[in-house]
Amino acid sequence: MPMPKELLDKKDIDRMLARMAHEILEKNKGTKDLCLVGIQRGGVHLAKRLAGKIKGIEGAEIPVGSLDIAFYRDDLNIRKEQPQIRRTEVPCEITDMKVVLVDDVLFTGRSIRAAMDALMDMGRPSCIQLAVLIDRGHRELPVKADFAGKNIPTAIDENVEVSLEEDGLEDKVTIE
Amino acid sequence: MKLSSKDLLGIKELTKDEIILILDTASGFKGVLKRNIKKVPALRGKTAVNLFFEPSTRTRTSFELAEKRLSLDVLNLSVTTSSVVKGESLIDTALNVQALGADFMVIRHSSSGAAHLLSKNVNASVINAGDGINEHPTQALLDAFTIKEKIGKIEGLKIAIVGDILHSRVAKSNIYLLTKFGAEVRLIGPPTLVPQELEKLGVKVFHDMDSGLDGVNVVMALRIQMERQGKGFFPSTLEYSKNWGLTSERLFKADKDAIVMHPGPINRGVEVASDVADGPRSVILEQVTNGLAVRMAVMYLLAGVRE
DSSP: OOEEEEOOOOOHHHHHHHEEEEEEEEHHHTTTTTTEEETTHHHHHHHHEEEEEEHHHHOOOOEEEEEEOOGOOOOOTTSOOOOOOOOOOOOOOOOOOOOEEEEEESSSHHHHHHHHHHHHHHHSEEEEEEEEEOOOOOOOOSOOOOOEEEOOOOOOOEEEEEOOGGGGOOOOEEEO | OOSSSOOOOOOOOOOHHHHHHHHHHHHHHHHTTTTOOOOOOOTOOOOOEEEEOOOHHHHHHHHHHHHHHTTTEEEEEETTSGGGGTTTTTTHHHHHHHHHSSEEEEEEEEEEETTHHHHHHHHEEEEEEEEEETTTTHHHHHHHHHHHHHOOOOOOOOEEEEOOOOOHHHHHHHHHHHHHHOEEEEEEOTTTTSSSGGGGGGGGEOEEEEEEEOOOEEEEOOOOOGTTTTTTSSSHHHHHHHHHHHHHHHHTTTTTTOEEOOOOOBBBBBBOOOHTTSSSSSOOOHHHHHHHHHHHHHHHHHHTTOO
């Protein structure tokens, strides 16, 4: 087994998030009706960090939620065991809000499809945008990120891992 | 982590970790039940059949709604309208239902062991919704969920179960569950309904209400089954309520933050006084709501077990 190779470190991740925060604000012309929803688990930490950056830039607090997509997955019939259920908590009514979904790695696009279905069952957002730290390609559904930290070309059998301090780890992105 | 069996037959067969998994998963479903759209597509395309060979409103409707909110297709078979009245056996009924493509069979039956028998004969996941005087596992799970939600833990709590323990599957399942979690379980009632030998299950037996309730954190009152009246278990319902009915005066013996539970249906004024059942410490209706989330969690997790 080859050792995991480090692609990005703490500083790289921080700079990428700072840039993404600016892009989100630019595209949405500020923080009005803006809400970030992180997909469990990595996406939740990143959504909170992005909200922190946005506050640093605009001085405004925006609502940050977490979303568990287990009940909406399309592989429940073929998995060896059911995914563990984590917290879903969206602190605002999402109807007519601009919701930015946040995830750590964009791969097949299936999680995003599930996340959009889950969001739609909570209300009718005026739009849904997608922010991901890493886009590793190999989409199986027509899903595209509006904001991406970095595009990393990968082989389909490679594994991209985003580890974050919030989980008691070192901030880094590795591939193996 | 996943459940080790495709069936939920009793609490006895579950490990503590499996119970924790079910309760944690139920928290996720409780969130779903608070939304505007209370349905998730998790088990779309699968079918559940509710086989109720005994009358039930709350358990059957709770299972049915839980199934519908998981996007299952639901068939209800009740004994009065099915071929069981024509003499069809339990297994034959089940095999026919299986031939229709049932993935889940929820069974309530007056014979202890009916769910176990069924599980040996069908491939579907069998869920015991009450078998004779044996077990009613989803009731104990929803009770545990409610206690954890209200008090934050089960371990170390003093929990009193009052009433007809001998004939109660709810009590059996609760005893198995609560002792697995390290609670002090006290059984209270007349010696005919709460025999001393139940202490073998790792619980304390009391025949006097005031000493049994002393300092408890949870009081679970059980329904006095009217069909037992006149069979010599207790002289009369009036006498029963005088000695073992839960009144607000008696509740003073319990911890000041104690909660009052009841699996329903209530005989008001017999095992629980109306002002207690409707009072601030009663969590009886929350138990009903939590039952939905717990049953959704059980079916969701069982669907992930492939043998």
